[in-house]
Amino acid sequence: MAERGAHLTAAAAPAGRPSAFEAVAQDSLAAALNPALRHLLRVLAESNPGRFGSLWHWFDEAYVLLDLLLQHHYLGSCSASFSENFYSLKRVPTAERGPHAPATAGLPRRHHWKSLILLVLVPYLKGKLEKLVSSLREEDEYSIHPPSSSWKRFYRAFLAAYPFVNMAWEGWFLVQQLCYILGKAQHHSPLLRLAGVRLVRLTAEDIQALEKKVGATSSQTPGIKTQVQSAVRKALGGIAFSLSTGLSVSVFFLQFLDWWYSSENQETIKSLTALPTPPPPVHLDHEAGSALLPKLKTVCPLCRKIRVNATALSTSGFVFCYRCVYSYVKTHQRCPITGYATELQHLVKLYSPES
Template sequence: FLWRWFDELYVLLDLLLQQHCLARCSASFSENFYSLKRIPAGDRGERPLATAGLPKGQHWKSLLLLVLVPYLKGKLEKLVSSLREEDEYSIHPPSSSWKRFYRAFLAAYPFVNMTWEGWFLIQQLSYILGKAEHHSPMLRLAGVRLVRLTAEDIQALENRSAGDTSSQTPSIQTRVQSAVRKTLGGVAFSLSTGLSVSMFFLQFLDWWYSSENQETIKSLTALPAPPPPVHLDGGAASALLPRLRSLCPLCRKVRVNATALATSGFVFCYRCAYAYVKSHQRCPVTGYATELQHLVKLYSPES
């Protein structure tokens, strides 16, 4: 579930993080890390403190542009990648209106993406040459600009983090808040330590499965060869096989984009095999357990 909805969960957590930083520091998480803050673009007088926050309009624009635009761009890139794969293997019939539509979309996408990236490049060059006050179009759309934190900003942020500790006898609420902060600090430390250990473990797995280590792996994890496929002789499964070898066992037509199943060796149309394996997770002839990664496209000398 977490893997399937990873992008959405990431956006939700990013939304909470950026909302917290914009409300408390008038900056995104990375901008605050580099001692920057956002102020309204037309504000040329006395700059407000970072703890004052942005006006409501600039705040919500900044939040949406920081979180929503990268999410939509990532989703669009995944969609384009998926459509290109489907177009390459001709999953949809050639005459379908849907296929004509997404082929036109795939043809137009590189130009749209080039325009988007060129917009950012021109804005950055203008900023470097002193012709613009924004290095990113997203800041211009949000109606804000970046400035350095002043000593007053840093002092205000430190005071806000420390809270009101002038009272000699802290109240029960203050004690509870202090205990919660200590607990969260311990959890954060545990997570950071676990992350370091996890990175070491991932590096170990990367080494273990590296090409240089394959011979060692084969010697340690050698398994006996699997038995040959069950001989289809007069059973119900053999009735699925057409008499002509050039026909697909599923659609009974001449194969298009011939594709073999690595688990059984039988050859089908790519569209037929893809749809069947995706629905049933097995070979349609032998019944052997099969996944989509077991589809192997065949290329004849004529093609």
């Protein structure tokens, strides 16, 4: 049913106009990149905080620079953002009618920079605003000081108004998408409308032009005067290409990690990987075991005296004098009672409240 609905939606759309499924899918891909990279960097920072801790602290700013590089490259070479090019879409000015310029021509300068700002800066500012609201809410919940200053009264009013502002923002996007589905609007997102562009599918001529551009770039031999510029362009293009080819695989891999380390899945993993309870020692019968153990719990089974510096073995749980069990384990590498293999690292000193 879903495939048939997607087919009917695509068939009902005008020629060149992407379906609502394609438009929403590319938005979802663009929104998934930040959490995926954030999760990857968090894992690296937790495993090696000395090397990746500072990068984790400035993750938002580093991601903005990478996103700026990536989107600038694709807008200039493919007339589309990274996610739009992934779904074979391109941007054209809204006022442009008739045959469109090839994708390799890029957007006009004004539309290029407006698109770049709305693609990179708006999500960054929205994320920073959400973090600010979260921190202010925590401070407001755990603060014991009354709102005596005008600043505290202001941010409390801001916290009260933010849910309504956010609802209006999300509702704006929802209404725009509904109008796009019903064929009443040319843009599925208000940001496209603000940028003065709309999305269309890549044509066969666009795909051929992109392939020719890639072939021409690889066959050209730059002159001496343009070697530095060519090296910079190749470096930027290589970074953008590596991001574009690796992010799609990374998104799936990181989503798998999220599922694997989720609390629901951990219960299943523990039940599957839990070690069985070891059986009691078979080389000792009940009478022999009772002969080895003293009747008084405060007596050491080795020296048969009151324990001094009580020390337990983590492998068996029996308690001895520290000197007795230390010498025995160092010599025999096993528990004196059960015979379990034991090392010196398994000695656990016990401290009573009286000591």
